[in-house]
Amino acid sequence: MLRDKVVLVTGASSGIGAELGRQLADVGAIPVLVARSEDKLEAVAKSMPSGSRVLTLTADVASTEEVQRAVEQTMARFGKIDALVNNAGFGLFQRVEEMPLADYERMMDVNYMGVVRFTKAVLPHMRQQGEGRIVTVASIAGKLGTAKSAGYSASKHAVIGFMSSLRQELEQETRIRVSVVNPGPVRTAFFDRTDPDNNYLNKVPSWYVLTAEQVARSIVNLLYKPRAEVNLPAIGGLGVKLTQLFPGISSALVRKMTDKK
Numbered sequence: 001m002l003r004d005k006v007v008l009v010t011g012a013s014s015g016i017g018a019e020l021g022r023q024l025a026d027v028g029a030i031p032v033l034v035a036r037s038e039d040k041l042e043a044v045a046k047s048m049p050s051g052s053r054v055l056t057l058t059a060d061v062a063s064t065e066e067v068q069r070a071v072e073q074t075m076a077r078f079g080k081i082d083a084l085v086n087n088a089g090f091g092l093f094q095r096v097e098e099m100p101l102a103d104y105e106r107m108m109d110v111n112y113m114g115v116v117r118f119t120k121a122v123l124p125h126m127r128q129q130g131e132g133r134i135v136t137v138a139s140i141a142g143k144l145g146t147a148k149s150a151g152y153s154a155s156k157h158a159v160i161g162f163m164s165s166l167r168q169e170l171e172q173e174t175r176i177r178v179s180v181v182n183p184g185p186v187r188t189a190f191f192d193r194t195d196p197d198n199n200y201l202n203k204v205p206s207w208y209v210l211t212a213e214q215v216a217r218s219i220v221n222l223l224y225k226p227r228a229e230v231n232l233p234a235i236g237g238l239g240v241k242l243t244q245l246f247p248g249i250s251s252a253l254v255r256k257m258t259d260k261k
């Protein structure tokens with residue numbers, strides 16, 4: 001069902017986005033990998049099985065012009081965009097009183113406005129096509145708000161609200177489907193900037209830390225079968241969705257673990 005589908009993935013040069021690109025290529029989709037670094041994108045594209053159809057495009061999601069250009073380049077090449085995965089994002093973690101204002105602004109510009117820019121740029125094409133899928137990677141932090149993550153949590157909370165409103169605007173009148181994924185901690189380069197030794201991830205029980213493969217798999221599943229929202233604290237490889245099964249327990253657990261940070 002994903003065969004020949006053109007899927008635009010932002011933040012595809014590492015972590016969840018890179019893994020998603022590989023999984024999409026495996027099922028015969030056409031991933032369009034977007035990130036800022038051409039070299040890193042090339043390396044991801046090369047790691048795919050030979051014969052994979054993949055397009056790499058450089059764009060900063062913080063630039064309206066570059067986002068628009070990436071969408072136009074995709075349309076020029078394939079004539080359609082079946083799905084968009086808003087995955088680009090980053091986190092800075094400090095107490096509210098310590099984090100400079102510029103860091104709050106940058107996280108809103110990339111994590112939130114990046115989603116708005118890309119989503120608005122693809123929507124006219126999806127409308128014309130009569131259908132489409134938009135999946136956005138937010139975070140469990142955007143649902144719970146945890147210590148030292150005010151700027152990051154707020155940017156992801158904004159994303160969740162944006163996607164929820166958009167879903168209600170589109171679900172009755174179009175066949176464009178909108179989903180949000182909220183992962184718990186994932187072992188990627190995400191924490192490198194503020195926590196190069198991975199002190200945080202090493203403190204969290206290992207069974208609670210997700211892999212990029214698990215998150216990418218759940219995004220692929222959403223592309224097959226859209227759902228409004230997937231919360232993804234998982235128990236190891238089992239992928240048990242704790243927040244869905246035991247919302248109270250899971251929230252308490254997340255708070256307890258993130259307080260250790």
Ligand SMILES: NC(=O)c1ccc[n+]([C@@H]2O[C@H](COP(=O)([O-])OP(=O)(O)OC[C@H]3O[C@@H](n4cnc5c(N)ncnc54)[C@H](O)[C@@H]3O)[C@@H](O)[C@H]2O)c1
Nearest residue numbers: 011013014015016060061087088089139185186188189190
């Ligand atoms: N790792 C975690 O614990 C975790 C948990 C919940 C949610 N997330 C979210 O998952 C998504 C992917 O993160 P990851 O864990 O794979 O981390 P990562 O750092 O490995 O990947 C992030 C990707 O986003 C790209 N990116 C960052 N700023 C960009 C910009 N301005 N323009 C274009 N691309 C940009 C990076 O280059 C990279 O390709 C992010 O939105 C992150 O907030 C991560």
